[in-house]
Amino acid sequence: MSADDEQSGWQLTESDPGVFTELLKSLGVPLVVDDLYSLDSASLADLQPLHAFIFLFKWVGSSSEPADGQYDPDFPGFFAHQVVNNACATLAVMNAIGNIPGLQMGSQLSDLMSFTTGMDPQTRGMAITSSDWLREAHNALSPPAAISLDGLGLPKTSEDAYHFIVYMPYMGCVYELDGLKHSPVSHGSYQESGEGWVAKAREVIEARIATYPAGALEFSLLALREDPIPKLQTQLAELQSTGRQVDAAELLDKLTTENAKRxxxxxxxxxxxxxxxxxxxxxxxxxxxxxxxxAAKDGAKQAMQERVRKRKDKGESTMDED
Incomplete structure (x- = not known):
């Protein structure tokens, strides 16, 4: 952990749907997050209604102009800058849920949203990241940093920085909400028919992914969606009450899968x-x-050397090869 990280008090967060869903639950928001392995229509149809995509990518610095789309400095929705290290996961969540009309949320989050109304993105970001209860909710899902290697004189190794951003609809356009950019990026309007905003977002995200080398694993995609369990439970009860046992059995399988995931x-x-x-x-x-x-130490060394050898054979870098 760097000195800046210690001062900010925000810890690194994994790109994991369980982490995001638990964070939303602690905020009193009845939404869930799921992994996305494909952007095809069939895969996304199973996740409807979708509210946003959360995109994680390796950050290599940003230019003054967006690679695609146009800055919208007059964006009328909710947008906050990231002003401290390691807070981008929660900032991405806040930038998403702040632009979903009529969304249910807990009292603390509702008060925070009301408090930041009318603030510019920089001030809003400072207000959000200064919230002790929000930082605690964020850090509660980060692995404890109980062992520090600082002060041992070990060689420094560079670490890749990863960043979360959001793609979502707002007032008829698809927006990219990146807390490290000065304004939201508009990617233009979308057709209400068919897949709606999802079709436009797919084009934008696929174009971005295409800029990475083939087979690259330097990004991941998550879907912010309605919690399907209440709806599945209601539908199951209706099917069972009308004697449609075959359909009920199929729905029960889906419900069982969702509960097992939780x-x-x-x-x-x-x-x-x-x-x-x-x-x-x-x-x-x-x-x-x-x-x-x-003997255990020698075995661990041999196992580590074998892992290093395999990574070298694949052309991958290693954090420490000693």
Missing amino acids: ERWAFENSLRRHNYVSLIHALLAALAKSGKLE
């Missing part, structure tokens, strides 16, 4: 909140007491 997310988030330093210390002490620590 259980997995809850388990993974519980792991993120746990500090494993005491466990690791106890295991190392037990290995040392039994005389197996040196």
